[in-house]
Amino acid sequence: DAKTTQPPSMDCAEGRAANLPCNHSTISGNEYVYWYRQIHSQGPQYIIHGLKNNETNEMASLIITEDRKSSTLILPHATLRDTAVYYCIVRPFSGNTPLVFGKGTRLSVIA
Amino acid sequence: NAGVTQTPKFQVLKTGQSMTLQCAQDMNHNSMYWYRQDPGMGLRLIYYSASEGTTDKGEVPNGYNVSRLNKREFSLRLESAAPSQTSVYFCASSARDRTNHEQFFGPGTRLTVL
Numbered sequence A: 001d002a003k004t005t006q007p008p009s010m011d012c013a014e015g016r017a018a019n020l021p022c023n024h025s026t027i028s029g030n031e032y033v034y035w036y037r038q039i040h041s042q043g044p045q046y047i048i049h050g051l052k053n054n055e056t057n058e059m060a061s062l063i064i065t066e067d068r069k070s071s072t073l074i075l076p077h078a079t080l081r082d083t084a085v086y087y088c089i090v091r092p093f094s095g096n097t098p099l100v101f102g103k104g105t106r107l108s109v110i111a
Numbered sequence B: 001n002a003g004v005t006q007t008p009k010f011q012v013l014k015t016g017q018s019m020t021l022q023c024a025q026d027m028n029h030n031s032m033y034w035y036r037q038d039p040g041m042g043l044r045l046i047y048y049s050a051s052e053g054t055t056d057k058g059e060v061p062n063g064y065n066v067s068r069l070n071k072r073e074f075s076l077r078l079e080s081a082a083p084s085q086t087s088v089y090f091c092a093s094s095a096r097d098r099t100n101h102e103q104f105f106g107p108g109t110r111l112t113v114l
Helices: none
Strands: A009-013 A018-023 A031-038 A045-050 A061-064 A070-075 A084-092 A105-110 B004-007 B010-013 B019-025 B031-037 B043-049 B064-068 B074-078 B087-094 B103-105 B109-113
Touching: A009 A018, A018 A031, A018 A084, A018 A105, A031 A061, A045 A061, A045 A070, A045 B103, A070 A084, B004 B087, B010 B019, B019 B031, B019 B087, B031 B064, B031 B074, B043 B064, B043 B074, B074 B087
Parallel strands: A009 A105, B010 B109
Antiparallel strands: A018 A070, A031 A045, A031 A084, A061 A070, A084 A105, B004 B019, B019 B074, B031 B043, B031 B087, B064 B074, B087 B103, B087 B109
16 A cells, blocks of 8 residues: 555646645655656656755755655645646655555646 | 657557567666556556566566566567556656666557457
């Protein structure tokens, strides 16, 4: 079973920041937080990952609480192309550990 | 680089027929994976191969077999297809070194079993 809890759906106005929450209260010390997204029926796409520090890349920012029990993915200026299902996944990094997907959050960006 | 490629893109089978889904990656990755995704659900792991010559069962392996043909290729076989295997199948690959966290996914094979 997935070890994360996400809201099933969220809406966001185009141009505004999209903040997607994830609860992972049972996360272990050696587990990373990963975010992937799946646009329509395409294969999932990696967005970002983090261990305990906040992370930022060209796609998004990841904010992890100090106790690591929850995190927030931030898309700073959402566009219609960001409409997708977003998956929050925790796993230990061993290079070949499979990802375990939950149902994710369906983000709808509205014009 | 083509990344992860899958063939075929679409397939319709009759119950009891067999078929092999092909997957190849050109990123020199050691690990490869097969997932299935049913409507409205997240992806579920069928089998994975941590390295060439090894395969392991995932969450839903029943009714499937896999072959890691070489480092590039990882195939999924349905010996006797059933309607419950109607799904979208995704192949993925990843490196094993600790600097690479990303898993790369193919475009999927959409399978319908009548």
